[in-house]
Amino acid sequence: MRSAIKIMNEIKGVRIAGTDAEKNAANKIVRFLGKKGVKAKKEFFPMLVSDTGDGIIKVKNVIVKGIPYGLTVPYKINGKLICIDSISEVMNLSNKNKNAIILTRERPKMSQFKKLKKIGIKGIITIVRFDGNISSQHLSQHMIKDRSVIPMMDISFDDAIKLRYQTGQKIIMTGNGKTFKTKATNIIVNMKGKKKTNETFIVVGHYDTVPYSPGAADNGGGIGVITEMIEYFHKNPVKRNLIFIMFSGEEWGLWGSRHYCNKHKKELKNIIGGLNVDVAGDVLGVNRGIITGNKRLMHTVRDIADFNGFPITVSEDIYSSDNMSFAHNGIPFLNICRAGGKPSVFIHTKNDKMSYIDEESFEDIVNFVIMFTEKIGNAERNIIERKIDDNMKKKISEYFKKKGTDSEQVTNNLPYLKKNK
Numbered sequence: 428m429r430s431a432i433k434i435m436n437e438i439k440g441v442r443i444a445g446t447d448a449e450k451n452a453a454n455k456i457v458r459f460l461g462k463k464g465v466k467a468k469k470e471f472f473p474m475l476v477s478d479t480g481d482g483i484i485k486v487k488n489v490i491v492k493g494i495p496y497g498l499t500v501p502y503k504i505n506g507k508l509i510c511i512d513s514i515s516e517v518m519n520l521s522n523k524n525k526n527a528i529i530l531t532r533e534r535p536k537m538s539q540f541k542k543l544k545k546i547g548i549k550g551i552i553t554i555v556r557f558d559g560n561i562s563s564q565h566l567s568q569h570m571i572k573d574r575s576v577i578p579m580m581d582i583s584f585d586d587a588i589k590l591r592y593q594t595g596q597k598i599i600m601t602g603n604g605k606t607f608k609t610k611a612t613n614i615i616v617n618m619k620g621k622k623k624t625n626e627t628f629i630v631v632g633h634y635d636t637v638p639y640s641p642g643a644a645d646n647g648g649g650i651g652v653i654t655e656m657i658e659y660f661h662k663n664p665v666k667r668n669l670i671f672i673m674f675s676g677e678e679w680g681l682w683g684s685r686h687y688c689n690k691h692k693k694e695l696k697n698i699i700g701g702l703n704v705d706v707a708g709d710v711l712g713v714n715r716g717i718i719t720g721n722k723r724l725m726h727t728v729r730d731i732a733d734f735n736g737f738p739i740t741v742s743e744d745i746y747s748s749d750n751m752s753f754a755h756n757g758i759p760f761l762n763i764c765r766a767g768g769k770p771s772v773f774i775h776t777k778n779d780k781m782s783y784i785d786e787e788s789f790e791d792i793v794n795f796v797i798m799f800t801e802k803i804g805n806a807e808r809n810i811i812e813r814k815i816d817d818n819m820k821k822k823i824s825e826y827f828k829k830k831g832t833d834s835e836q837v838t839n840n841l842p843y844l845k846k847n848k
């Protein structure tokens with residue numbers, strides 16, 4: 428059995444940042460690498476997480492269960508149920524809808540949320556998925572920071588249909604989730620280069636999961652890929668430094684990578700570029716490369732893939748993962764994922780599990796990232812331009828704004844909860 432599968436089996440199961448399960452997984456990863464002769468160190472950082480608990484909606488004799496959004500507070504509210512077809516209709520709601528609870532298919536963006544708060548909407552029920560699964564979502568950090576939480580819950584599509592027939596009725600919505608401050612763990616492996624030690628290439632992927640999800644494809648798969656890379660480069664060092672990081676807190680708003688970028692500001696100057704692996708393991712999937720950086724890197728990745736017969740579609744765009752924290756700091760990133768079948772369609776649900784993962788899916792992708800990193804690491808002159816294209820810069824700042832996550836880095840004092848009391 429290849430290492431990717433072995434490590435995935437070891438850490439499988441829900442591992443929410445900052446919980447005992449996450450610490451357990453971190454220890455297992457460190458031990459696994461230790462057995463291969465690789466020294467990994469742990470770095471801790473503060474963040475907010477929630478025990479999301481259970482959500483219940485009652486109306487007349489209909490009872491529906493859901494998952495409260497993360498970064499939440501306990502609530503019991505009631506209000507008139509209104510259904511809106513599309514979240515963009517939020518802009519048409521008015522003060523007349525004060526105290527209502529809305530049912531909508533998509534989760535609101537930060538600007539829409541602000542409008543709902545202003546009107547005085549009491550609660551929001553979303554149906555993020557149509558396949559019977561309930562999605563594990565979280566509120567934005569700004570909602571906590573600004574003391575502007577609206578109780579939110581995700582429910583299944585079938586239950587949403589039941590509720591649809593109760594439009595106009597008074598419903599009761601209860602959630603017992605709570606948010607607290609915790610310490611989460613990043614795992615770091617530093618490999619010094621043989622020659623060009625003032626240049627570093629960084630490889631990252633997160634190992635934490637959302638509540639309720641065993642996180643096989645997202646992102647046990649990425650951890651599997653990175654583990655095999657670490658083993659390879661431990662035996663076959665390159666000219667430049669390599670840093671491998673398995674981040675925590677990604678699922679709640681890139682906390683681990685934002686903290687790393689803040690704490691290691693000086694070292695960032697030497698980082699020429701990076702690779703992020705988030706979502707892998709689908710046998711019947713497609714390989715995608717998304718560049719958060721510059722066009723030249725996009726062409727470089729395409730050429731290397733083409734010359735080596737590796738099937739992959741490469742585009743330039745944002746990718747909602749730890750690469751964003753680095754791109755915000757001017758470091759271009761290649762994001763690699765393999766998705767499109769089971770289990771990647773089930774990410775952020777209880778069905779993102781190991782039984783859908785296949786060993787074979789790792790063969791090509793691992794070979795490619797090793798070959799790519801080796802080329803970058805050993806090139807006589809640096810082939811990555813350390814530049815973020817202007818259009819990408821704009822997209823990156825919009826991304827953080829839309830998400831309601833500070834692009835500012837995480838520091839050791841989190842004022843959020845204190846203010847929230």
Ligand SMILES: [Zn+2]
Nearest residue numbers: 645646705706
């Ligand atoms: Zn992920």
